[in-house]
Every structure is written in structure tokens, then in C-alpha cells.
Amino acid sequence: MSITQSIPASKKIRSSASTISQHIVEIVSDSGEGAQKAGQSFGSVSAKMGNGVWTVEIIPAEIQPPARSRAGASGIRIRVGSEKVTNMGDHANLVVALNEQVLYGRIAQNAYAEGTIILLENKWASSDIESIRKEYAMALADFNARGFKVVEIPMETECLKFVPDPRKGKNMWVLGMLCRIYNRDLTKAEEQIRYTFKKKSEKIFESNVNLLKGGYNWAKENLELNFEIPPLQDAGELVVMNGNEAIALGTLAAGIEVCAMYPITPATSASHKLAECIENAGGIIHQAEDEIAAIGFAIGSSYAGKTAITITSGPGMALKTEFIGLAVMAEVPLVIVDVQRGGPSTGLPTKVEQGDLLASLYGAAGDAPKIIIAPATIEECFQFVILARKLAEAFRTPVIILTDANLATGVSPFPRPKINADWLAPPIDQSRWKENISPYNWDPETGLSQRPIPGQKDGMYTLTGLAHDHNSKVAYDPEINQKASEARSRKLAAVLQTLKPPKINGDESGDLLVVGWGSTKGAIEEAVDTARNSGLKVSSLHLRFLSPMEPGLEEIFKKFKKIKTVEINYSDKVGDPLITQKSRRYAQLAWLLRAHTLVDVDCYSNVFGQPINPGKVLNMIKEELINKN
Amino acid sequence: MSITQSIPASKKIRSSASTISQHIVEIVSDSGEGAQKAGQSFGSVSAKMGNGVWTVEIIPAEIQPPARSRAGASGIRIRVGSEKVTNMGDHANLVVALNEQVLYGRIAQNAYAEGTIILLENKWASSDIESIRKEYAMALADFNARGFKVVEIPMETECLKFVPDPRKGKNMWVLGMLCRIYNRDLTKAEEQIRYTFKKKSEKIFESNVNLLKGGYNWAKENLELNFEIPPLQDAGELVVMNGNEAIALGTLAAGIEVCAMYPITPATSASHKLAECIENAGGIIHQAEDEIAAIGFAIGSSYAGKTAITITSGPGMALKTEFIGLAVMAEVPLVIVDVQRGGPSTGLPTKVEQGDLLASLYGAAGDAPKIIIAPATIEECFQFVILARKLAEAFRTPVIILTDANLATGVSPFPRPKINADWLAPPIDQSRWKENISPYNWDPETGLSQRPIPGQKDGMYTLTGLAHDHNSKVAYDPEINQKASEARSRKLAAVLQTLKPPKINGDESGDLLVVGWGSTKGAIEEAVDTARNSGLKVSSLHLRFLSPMEPGLEEIFKKFKKIKTVEINYSDKVGDPLITQKSRRYAQLAWLLRAHTLVDVDCYSNVFGQPINPGKVLNMIKEELINKN
Amino acid sequence: MFGLKPDLCSIPLTDEYYSLEDYEDGIARWCPGCGDHSILTSVQKLCREKQLAPEKTVFVSGIGCSSRFPHYMNTYGFHGLHGRAFPVASGVKFRRPDLDVFVVTGDGDCCSIGTAHWIHAIRYNMKMTVLLLDNSIYGLTKKQTSPTSARGTKSNTHPQGSILPPINPIQTTLGVSNVSFVAQTADWNPAHVYETIKAAYEHPGFSFVRVVQRCPVYMRDLYDAAVSDPTALTLLTHEKGIKLHENVERSFKNIIQHDPSDINKGREYAEMSGSIPIGLFYQNKNAPRYDEYGAFNIGMPVEDKISAINSELDKYAV
């Protein structure tokens, strides 16, 4: 599927509805103008109509930025396609802007390209503040110079026909305009509005519907822009949410009854969602005094009952390090979610990075083997919590789920899960403990053992972080620590037994294999598909298990001339000053794969704090396969 | 030099002073019987006489264990040799035991072998408690069965000739006995006693000297045991101390004026030493409320002045993780000492492990490049603090020094350092800051920049852990984080420029290259030398810099058929259930070297919590080169 | 959980009789003469007196000599991380109203590295019995200054004597909102230790007991004097306070009547110097309990959970 395509854009150019495979739409404004609400509705309507959709909010750095400021750009991007949409894509095709200044915030993010259509509120042209009129005029000239296709639109004037203060309501008018431009079903849009304002009065609902229709009709009469994005065949029942909401609902579906957390961006919204709904599902969320207390609370809770969960991000992970070591040592089941953000240190709190892989693996002192999995889609955010809880109990270990800010904020539909009673944790075992079984009765083959839970008669033991024997007694004899360490490590080998080699996207051999993990899957595969369509011998492979590493990689790698990871984290670039093949520091997965397979795995990565989009990956692939040959 | 050799051992066997290259002597007793004092004196006297010496204390798990208990074994091992002694060696050659039960504590540690001479207090044979007489008799039989050469000695009876209560003083009698057995210079021993009891009265000094002579004469008359360990040619002025004391004195010699710490075994004794002496050298030690506060305090102190130091061990490192990330991000010079102990979690607090290498490298979220060095000898413990302080300031970065419980407690002489004024940090710069220079004026080639220190006019800036530009202003533009990350990473490449490829112990090519780091150097090289003397084509290489990794390793590795690390940390053993080449988890340095060189680096490691001794390494070498071929 | 009502859960669900031995596990590896020994005995006595089912009893500790405590109890135990006993204990109790939770901590464990959790645990006011074994020194790590070390204490980190005035754990605890039970006792008065721990166990909430504890190895002199001197302790007594057998009460030279509902007076007595005040400084049986919140919805049937999840999914349906 091609990523961008130029289309008629201004009133001058005539055309009837042109059919396209996908489009990237943005609505940008000052914060508080409801752009996000309009965009979410547009996305939902499109999903309802059977289109693939991915929406992501555009959030300013400050909480209340001044109006018409570049840093203040607030809004939403909605990518709509005929097929499943798995990422936010590259440059926007069409942008609705409520003022011209906020567009510069997006231009700095390189969100637009030549040919991008910009539907611009034109009230600023006639502002009674001269400086504003100047700014507007200058921007307009600049946009044209950049090759944007600008259409000035009297949004304010039009909205005033329906409401006294268009700051409330303009977003619905814009929604109406977009519904016309993309031939969206107006009744579905109305339903959506009814749902959005269900808590509000009938009057408010009606005035919003009027604005919707107003925008629709105005566009019909005044704009030639008209696109048809054919839907996929019926996708069945769908739900649409972001990755953090999926984590929260996955927590409920896993039967987890305790979430102990401490607020941190970008993880907190998952806890917000849980705070809203977990009590109704028989659980409770605990906001602890800090991240150390949060994981300690979760571990205490797991020790005495069902597996608990703790949710955090990089800096919080650092603080949990010591307790993660204890959970590994004492074999306490636990689910830890790390919604990765830009690092190191406080770094880029609201931006995406895949920088916590090595820290999750090696953060704790000594040997602390644990399971680490990374969902690649929003749907997997939901499923992997259920998986993690199962793994944690089956293998009596902490399980770390690595997601990131990209999944956390991306919104996309997926088939509605049919909640399965087996997913939910059963009530804890309180039956009498078998007398002759020790609390760490390690199976010599697998290292697995069953854990006694307080309340179980004859199961009494004292859990300890000290080296201990199978009775949980402190170890003085040197052999014991060795044996116990083997048992804990063996469990990863046992997990490995349950895994199949990863599926390859594309041919099983070729010139280049792109390897990824986590949120980059959609962008990588979109780029690989495009490249393959243009005849390049490239395939891709995406890892869900990082610890233990999925099996069969060596064999797979052998069949490709070159292996390269695509990651959102830091790596040196060969050719930069002082950076050679020898001195180079690699991206995190690449580094692991090199040690694991001894194959010369290369990497493409950066820390711009942005999702890697298909265009960048495609360029990298071309670099490798065309320019280099 | 051969490691053990059988020698005449009981009164029956006649012999005159037989010359030997080295001997391993132990004194074991209940705690509080002064075995350690006697052993330290014996070591010092031997050092004074020009012998190589390594002593290590034997410490019971409890603080006050009951008398005559196996777990209560307290004492000291002294290894004396003609050449430099670099490690505690294998099985003891001669043991003085004040009761028979404590020997079992050592037997469990596999400290003795057939032929070990045991000089045993015989008062228990005539104890008026029957059970004790029984235990004694049984043990005696058992020792003979084990092939120990037991000599029963009337220590109590003899001591009573000099003092009313031999519990105080018997140790000096034992010292005298050992001085005779090993032809130690009695006057030097007297000096030593005078030094040890300098705070005590002349009377006490005399009675101890009488005991010394008493032991000496008794041995002369009653024991045929008599060994000559020829000294090395004059070693010059020496100091003898353990690794933690060396860290403490190195801190003074580095001109560091602030040590912020929180107590933790086995690191604390370094702080104890500092607490004793740093104020006299113009510095102060701060015991913080926890490890987080300790490193925060040190960072604040470094930010506002001279580079500070913080000293800890595994669990403390885990807590410092977040602040280490900040120090990397904000480029604050800092020295962090991690005296490694058995992990994970609380693990084996008093025992040795090299388990924190990966945690030091990768503990923090995001990309946090820092310098990591590991001293291999007690002398290097002293020198590396000076080096670390220099590196920290030159490269504006935290520097981690990885030592371990083996270096911390091992005592050995080294040439007395001539304190150099350049070692000591100069007073901080308070001159006016050059107006047009930014606080992070990164050199594009090296990433280096000069830091303003509070008090410097026009240098004002706000340090932050957020992604920032060269002015330390919070970064909104995505490019900035990429550039700043490159600058921080580039610094490691710059360090690399200053390093030479490591020296090889042995030939530059061969069948096996043993690679080690940290405290294992002495044992590895002793084993390699022995193996080479027996004609095996093995060499060894020891790494001091772990980050950046020392240069030229690939080239070196190419010249050997096999590369194998020897480490005191965990690795799976191929052949154990479920453990294959693919599923195997490697020792920490081995894992890094695999990723770094793509060479199939193997590893020999364990987590017995004991120093790896030359015998074990030698067996491994033979395994590789003889049995496998 | 498993259908029991919180209030029901706290009744030991057993008819067998537990003797002292049923609570003992191995020999305590503390030094001879260590104050911890007698405290252990008092706790085991309490367990017998209350006939606590060993499998329904959990001892949580941090790291330190004092924190080895759980290893010597034949109950469930959690010997966790240095300073982190409170979060773990809170997690244990949160969804298990049927378990009796005890926390055993040291002065370094609680008042130094554990301070944040200590302060917030007081505020959470979850039902648990907390024993601070305060020997005014770091024992396990061999004699470093503790926040409760008297000013000038010579230790391995302050060979010239410590610099700062000690934290007053009683006063600090009384300064935290939602505090509900604060008492002090001394290990060398077993009768008072026992009655204090008993009162603490019976308190409906977070009961904080500081036990002044002797470390003969590293703080030999500190309490030797105290032990011999009958005026070293001042008894706070009141009909609402800790009940002592009159013979025990008579053995005290200094006795003060203190109504534990008066927090202001409690704070004044906490400042007492010279003699060590022992007894109940403050109690409020009606402070809100976080563990009651934690227990309010346990044991929900799977069907209800599933329908709750589905109604959540409905919100996201397109």
C-alpha cells in the first residue's frame, strides 16, 4: 500500500470523489478547543464503517500553553485506511487547523510534506489585532512556499450561525466537514455524538448535531475535496481504545485484584483507567507513597494471594530494581508493566523510546533471570497481561511487560475479546499443604516448584532474599547457592520449551531481514511490504519474547545476507567522529542478538522521541539494498 | 610455581628445615581467641622478611557463635611464598586449630586435603566433660581417615606456664610456634607485638613476648616441622592492607573530600577506615539515611565542588540506579565503588561474587553510558580511586569501580605509594566563567565539555535530568535529544582513544585464552603459569576497563583456538537438563565479549560464594586442553 | 476472598490447641544476652494466649539482627529487604483480613532507610502489630550509627562520636496524621513487654510499639546502667492504658498517670529525658483503616467480574 499520494486540494481544482487506499488526517488547535473529541469521533465512525483506523493525540508539553503558540499545538491525527492500519504513518495528507501558529509545532515534528492539504480557519485574517493579521499573512505565504495546499475556511463565521461562542462547538462543525470530505455516514456520526454527550442535555446534543450538519453541508457546497476510502469486508464486533486502556482491561481479564502503582507519565493513564473500573471487577488499586512501596505492596499481595500488578515507566523501574531482584530470588509471581518513555533519567517524559530492554534484563545485581515480553499491538497490550499473569504463576517468577508511549497513546480498533472464565485467576489455594513437600521443591529438570500461600496449613515458611535451600532456610553451604541459582535459571530454559520460532513476514530468505520488537511492528511491516512490492528482497521478524529469547533465530538469520534491527533507542552511527565498527555502541536488541547468535547484527535506531514511521524504515531498506549495492 | 606439595608432617618423621616455595597456613578457633591477630602478625613478619604474603580472615556467619561449633569457625589463612603471592591459594598445608570442631567448618569449605598438617590443641582429650572427650576422639579418628597429618599439642598446658588464663595469650604462643616452624625472625616478631599492643602496658607486652618465646622454644624442642621459604630480593618499602583499606586510602590520595555512604556488607569497612582518617586529610564522611540519599548527597557535592565518592554493594547499587542515570544525563563527575557480594537480592552478603557487571552497565533506563573499571589487585584498589577521580572530571561522567569481597578482605603487601601532589584534586575553579561558553559546550569530536561550578560568575545554569540542549535548557525539538545522546556516548569512544590493548600473560597465540576481570587475576595467572610449565598452550588476559571495553580484543582472540572467561558469577552449564548451546545463559563478561567480538566466547563460572582458586582454574584448563582432545 | 466476611476471618478457624512449641522454629541465632531473645519469647507467649493459627499468622521484617525474627517463628514469614517491611506487610494484609500480620523492624530498618514507608504506614492505619526493636545501633552490619543513637555515640562510622541528636520514634510517630496506637516498652521488663504487645495486638488498627532493646555486643554500657537502676524507667499508666499486674506496677519507682486519648500530653511525655517513659502514649480506636477499604470487595464471583469487564468493553465498542 503506498503511503502518500497527492490529490486535488483547492477550490480551483475540480474532481468527484477519488478513491484512495488510506489518508492521514490531522486536526490541530490550541488546547481546549475539542480537536481530540472531534478526531476520536471521526475515527470511531470510520471504524464503524469498517475502515482500518489509527489515531494518536497531539499533546503540548505544558499543561495550559498560551493561545496561538507553536509549543502549544494540541490536537489529533487520524489515519484511515481500507486495510488494517497499524501505525500513525508518515506525513499528513489533510490537516484542519484552527489557527496557523500551531501548525509550526507540527512542522517542527516533520509531520507535513509538500502536497499536504491544509484547511485553515481564516478568522485571523480579519483579526482586529494587527500583529495577528501579520502573523497570519506571513504564515500563509510560508505555507505556500512549503508547497502545502492551503484552503482558507470561514469556520468561525459559519459556526456563529449555530452557536454564540464557537470555541465550544467548532470541533463538531469540523467533524461535519470531514464527514463530507471522506463520505462518512452522518447517522453514525450522530450516534457517536449522542454517545459522547450522553451525560449532557438533549439541547446540547441537538446544537452539536446542527453544527455537524452545518459543517457537512458547507463542505458539500464549498469544497471539491471528496475522498472515498473503501472499507474492509466486515471486521466483526470491534472495540477501539489505546494501549494503556488495553493494559487496564487486560488486567481485569487476567483476574488480577491488586494494582499497586505510583503516578508516572506515560504509564499513569493505565492506572487512571483501572482506578475507574477495577473496583467493579472485584479488585482495588493502591497508589503507594513511591515506586518502591508500590512494588513491595504488590509483592506482599502476591505472596499472600493472587498475582498482583505494578505499572510504571523508566525512572520508576530504576526504583523497583531491588524488589525485582527479591521477587526473582524468592520466586514471587508478579506482573510489572513498563510503559517506556525517553531516557536516560527524566529524559523525555511524554515521548516514546524502547530504552528499557537491557535495564529490565540486567537491572538487578547478581543473576536475576525473569520473563520479559513486549506487545506489538494494542490488542496484544490486552492479551499480554493475561499471558503474563499465567506465566508468572506457572513459572513462579516476575514477568515484565515492555510497552511504550506509542502504544500507550495510539488508538485503534481490534476484535472485541470474548472474556473467558479461564483467563481470570482462580481463587487462591487454601487447602492443607502436603506435609512432605518443601516450599521450594525445585523440579530438577525444570526448576519449577509449587508455592504455599499463607492460610495453607503445614505450608508455613519464611520467604527470604538471602540465599536459601529448598526449605527456604538460609544457606551456609556453598553448594546450595549454586543449586538454587541453577533452578531459577533453568526456568527460562523451561519457558523456551514452550515457544515456537517467530513467524517471518515475507520470504524465509533474502538480502535483508529487519528485526523489531514492541510498538514498531506496524511501521516495519508496512515499510517491508512496500519495499517487497517494489521488488526488494527484504523480510521482517518481530519478537514478543525478549527473555527468554525466542528460539530458532540463528537458523533464520543464516538465510539472509544481512540482519538489521529497527529500534527506538540509542545507537552510535559508524562514520560519526571516533565511531568505528569496534567502538560503536549498538541498539539494545541488536546487542542482545549479537551475543545470542554471534551474527553481525546491525541496527537502525534513533532517540528523536517519535514513533519510527514506515517512511523512515523504507528509506533505510532502500539505503541497504539499493544505494549500497 | 607448584601449588601444593607434601612435606614431612608428624613428630615421627625426621627432617631438617626443608626449603619450599610457598605454604598455606591457617589458624582456626572459636571467635575471640585472637587467631586473626596472630595470623596478621605472622603475615607482617613474613612480609618484612621479604616474602610474598596473602592473608584472608575466616569469619563466622553469626556475630557471636557458640564455642566449639562448626558454623563458628573463626580465624585466618596466611599464604607465604618466595614470590609475590596474589591469592589465597588452594588447600592449606598447615593448620593450627584451638579446637577440633571448628575444623569441620573449614572442611565443609573444602579448605584441606590429604596431607594437610594439623597442629591441634589437645586439652580437649582430657576435658572433664565426657561428651567433649568423645567428640575429640571421634574427630581425631576422622581426621586421620581423611589423611590429615595430625599433631596433638599441649597448648593450654604450655601457656599456663606463662599466664593464668590462656584464652588471652594462646594466640601469641601459637605465633611463636609458627615462627619456629617457618624460621621467622623473632626480633621482627617482637617489634610486631610491640606495634600491636602499643596502646597497652609494658607488662602486657612482656607477657606476650614471653608467650611468643615459649611457643618458639617449645616447637624447637618438640617439633621436627621446620620449613624455609626463601624471600624475594628486597621488595623495597611496603605497606600491607586489605582492598577496602586501599580504597579508603586511595580516596584520600585522590583528594576526594566527601564520601557519602550507607552501611552495607562487604563495603562498609572501607567507610569505617575513611571515618577514621578522612577528617585529618581535609575531608568528611556522611552516613546518609539510605543509599539513594547517599548518592544524591555525593552528586550535589560534586555539582557544587570537587568530585565526591559513594561506596556500596549490590543492593545499594540497585537503589542508586536512578541517580546514576541522572549523573550520566547531567554529566556530573562522581566516583561509585561497588564492593560486589553474592546476589541476587540479599543473597550471600559476606561472600564474593562478580555479579554486578551487567547491572552497572545497563541498570539505568534509556542509554546511560558511563566508565566502569575493575581493580585486579589490592594495590589497584588504591590506584583506581585516583584514576577514577581523574576520569570522572576529565570526561565529566560517573565512574564505577567494581571490586569484590575477595579483594575487600584479602590482605597483601605492595610497594608503598609515594603520594603525589598531582593526584590530589586541585581546589575548584571559582574564576569568572567565559561569557560565551555554554554549560554543555559539547566538543563535536569528543563530546567533552567544561562544567561551571556554583560560585563562578556568569556560569549560572540549571542542571536537569530532562533532555536538554547545550544551554541545559529543556529540549522540545526532537533533534536535540539525539545530538545530546550522541555527545554523551561519544565520550566513551574518546576514552577508548586513550587505552592500549591489554597485555597477554603467556604467548600471543595458542590453544586457549583465559579471560578474566577483577579479583580473579592472581588465581588465573597462577594456574596459567602452572599449566604452561607443564607444556600446555594456554595464555590469559585480564581486563581493567569494562566500559569502554579495552581495544584490540578481536585481533587477540583470533590467535587462539578457544576463548574462555573465568568469572565468579552465574552461568548455565551445557549438558544440564534443558541447557543447550542455544538456551544457555552465559557469565557476564563472556556475554559482553560475545556481543562485542562475535567470537564464540565460552565461560567457566560458579556462585559458590568463594574466590576461585588456582586449582579450580588449572583443572578447567586441563579439561579443555587434555581431556577434550 | 473465598466468600468469608472480613469480620469472620479474624476468628481463628481452628479447634486444636497450640502450645508454645507450635510457634518455635529452630534456635534463635542472636548473640547471648541480646534483648531480642526475650521479645521473641513474649511474642510466642502472645500467640499462645491468643491461640493464633500458625498458618494464619504472618511475620514481616526487613533486614537486620532484629529482622531475623520471622525465621524463629513457626508461622508464615517474609524476611524481605532492608527498610521495606511496611509496604510488604501492607500488601499482605490488604486483601487478607483473615491473616494476623506482625511487622518486626530495627531502628535502622524503620527510622533510617525505611522512614518514608514508616510514616505512610502510620497514616494507612492498617491493622497490624508493629515491633520496632530499637538498640540504637546497626547491629547486623557491626556497629554503625543509627538515627536513634544518642548524640556522641562512638561507632564505626563516627569514631569521634555521632554528630546529630537522635530521632525520637515516638514523637515522630505521634506527628503523623491518622496515628492510632503508640507505645513504648523495654526488653528487660518482660512483663511490661508482654502486656504492651498484647494491647498492641488487640488494637483495631496500626499499633506501633518501640521496644528499647539491649545490644550487649555493640552497646554494652548503654542499658546496663538502666537495667540495674529502678528509676531508669518511668511508667505511664491509666485505666485506658496498658494493664499491668499490680506487683509489676508496684516495682516501678516513677509512675505517671497519662490518659492515652490526650495526644498533646502524649507528645509532651515523649520528650521526657533522663528516664525512659514506657507505656501507652496515645490510642484512637476509631481512626479510619485502609485495610477495611482493601477488603470491601473481595470474593466477587467470576460471573460478576466478567459482566463488569464486558460493560467496560461496551464503552469502547464501535
Add this chain to the structure above:
Amino acid sequence: MFGLKPDLCSIPLTDEYYSLEDYEDGIARWCPGCGDHSILTSVQKLCREKQLAPEKTVFVSGIGCSSRFPHYMNTYGFHGLHGRAFPVASGVKFRRPDLDVFVVTGDGDCCSIGTAHWIHAIRYNMKMTVLLLDNSIYGLTKKQTSPTSARGTKSNTHPQGSILPPINPIQTTLGVSNVSFVAQTADWNPAHVYETIKAAYEHPGFSFVRVVQRCPVYMRDLYDAAVSDPTALTLLTHEKGIKLHENVERSFKNIIQHDPSDINKGREYAEMSGSIPIGLFYQNKNAPRYDEYGAFNIGMPVEDKISAINSELDKYAV
């Protein structure tokens, strides 16, 4: 350090005059109407009044809206980690008696994740001016419950309302040994804010000021009432207390005479409910200062250091 005596160091070594602008750096990126703006202004006024040399002044903070403070001061600043401002500030001050150190922290930063450091910083009593900007909410992370949130506060982590009674930062601070200066003020009374911060700055030790701060975005209603209601604040005043211009003092409806040397009364007033007590609760100018210990041996000549090291080496000579 560089030969200056500690006492000398605290004298600003400058003869130029600093105007308000000299302390300003960029535009403060707080929301319109945020209480932090007026506090920033008061602090900048204080700097001018005291003619603090910008290069000799360091603002240390943690993470939060409030902790952005240093970025808006044209002095040295340390915008560190969430909850860890106190250890950093202590490290800065320890060997630099010549620097004026300010700590700016938030209610989550100080009273939640930073609790342990807060308590121990009080006890260290190092000379520094501490401003707790308490908006009773987590602002930067967008409205989660804070330990100082009134019970029942609806937030994103407690949509049904928070469960626990709030921590009382004044009372908690007063409960820590070696406490030496505890005051409270409210951002909407700039005159009182200024005089309080001034008194805090002049205090020879650790001065703790809780500024009740408005967050119009997430806690709109909380103080709107307060601001309009003249009885919302109760002024604690005394000749030993915080000096106010009589016009300012007259503007208060509720005034109480409180002698700041009386800690017991101070603790009672800290419990006041209904009206917010502002003023000086407690001051002790003679509490031992850890920063004086830290400064006692700075500036030792290299020769002396070398000989000290050599005499240490002598002890290990063989």
C-alpha cells in the same frame, strides 16, 4: 575551600547592585493563575532585598510543576529527581558555606516519595530555605491524589474520592527531633508570603515553609472560597514571630498570639481545622547544624593532606 573562612563566605563578595531582572530567567511556564507565579515573584524580591549574588545562590528542586522553579531563576539551579531534592541540596551545602541554598518542592515530591529525605533533612538542620509549594494534588502528572489531598478529593487515581486523611506537613515536621523553623503561608497573600520567606531565609538553620498553593486547573474550587473569605486564614503572630506591616496585619479577621518558642502550643495550632493557620509555628535558633560540621575542615593545604595520608600509610608499613 579556596582559603575562605566559612563565616566570611556568607558575605556576598560583590559590590554591584542586583535588580529584579538579574534574578529572572525566561517566562515561567506555569498555567495562568497558578499560585507558583506569585511565589516566584516573592522569592525574586527577597533575592534583590538581600542582594544575593546570583552565582552564589543555588535553587534545588525535585520533579513537579513546582520543581520547575529553578529554571525561572537566573542563579545556579539543580532540577533533579522526583523526591530527592533534599539529599542533593544537603550535598551542595555541605562543603559550600559560601552558597545560599534554597529547596523548592511539591507535596508529592516532599511528602510522598521524598518523605524519608524530608524527615532526615529536618534533623540535619543544615542552613537552607525550604519552600513546600503545596497544592494538595499532583499537578505535573495531571491530577492524582497527593498525601495532602483532603479526604474525599476526587482525582484520577481516586475518582470516587480519596480514602485517607491528609498528612499534615506542619505537624509531621514538628515531630522530628532537631526541628528549628516551621512556618506556613498562603500564595494569595503575597505580603505574608514575602515576610515568611524572608524570616525563613534569615533563620540560622533549616527553615521549612509550607506555602498553601492554588492549582486553578486541577483544584479550582479548593481555595477559590478561601481567597474570597477573610476568615479562611488565621494569623499566628508574635514579636518573636513573622513581622508584618500593620496594614497587612489589620486585614486579618482571625489573629492569634503564638510564641514560636513554645513547640507544644505550636503542635496544637498545627491541628487547627476550619481556618488555615499561617505564620511561625516554631523556631529554635540554637539547634545544632550539620552544615557547620561539614564546613569545619575545608580548605586544608595540600601539604597537610599529604602528610596526613603518609601517617596513615605508616600504620600499614611493614
